[in-house]
Amino acid sequence: MNVLRCTACGRRLTEPVRLLDEMPGFPPADWLPDPGGNRQGPPSVPRGTYVADPLPHGTYTADSLPHGTYVLHPDDLVDLTPHPDVKRLIGCCGPNGRSGINHVCACGAEIALVTADCCSRYETRLVQDAVRVEVAP
Template sequence: MTVFVCTACDRSIAGPLTKLPEVPVRPMDQGFPKADGSRRATPTLPLGFFALEPEPWGAPLLPSDECREVFAGGPCLSDPNGDGFLVSAGPRNTVILHPDDASGLQPHPDWKKHSGGCCGFDGQSGMNQLCPCGAEVGTLISECNTAYELHLDPGQVRSITA
């Protein structure tokens, strides 16, 4: 079992969790209304588990000539400043988990800057989740056209084997 702690204050922010060997296939139900009226996708990971995203994930976003997911679990985005598209140049090996496994995190105080969508957080504006100490530790994506998952930044958290 693994616990993730904030590198700024050593507070436990998620866990104990069991590591999966790879990121599960992301559910394809983004944007479809659910029984509760939400349009959020089914969580990528079940409660109590985590996986490492091997691909670059999150901000910063860089121009690209090809239309592909801006980052795993995100949509293809046009570059508003050019003719092409945007792709992630963020860190590799972000820790993906069910958002409820880190329920003590707080949304960024400037959450409107970080939401970006009609239904939730799109993850394109950088980390939007804070440790109670105030350190930015992760990015929640919960927009109707994205996966539903929390990514902890590998530079902002460390793991402890419990």
């Protein structure tokens, strides 16, 4: 099990997570509201896991995520804050991630792209250059 930390300040960003060998297939979606009334696509990865994606995330604009990312279930993240530029948080039912990095570490470092819109995958992508992976204690 690993934890991911902010390279700028060392703050822990995730619960302990296990690295998967590859991205799981995208699960089918019913696009109905969950018990809390939120509409989100299905999660890209199961809770408690993450995947290293070495390529820029092609769904987004070319300058959104120029480097590889770690793809996590949003519920495995701790201590992330929405970006102060609210234009980066737009979407139908949540942030769609098409406006670049939209979450920051508590220290202010731009660190993650969260997609939680009804028309997108439900995931958090931590920019590999902004985080470091450590073995969980």
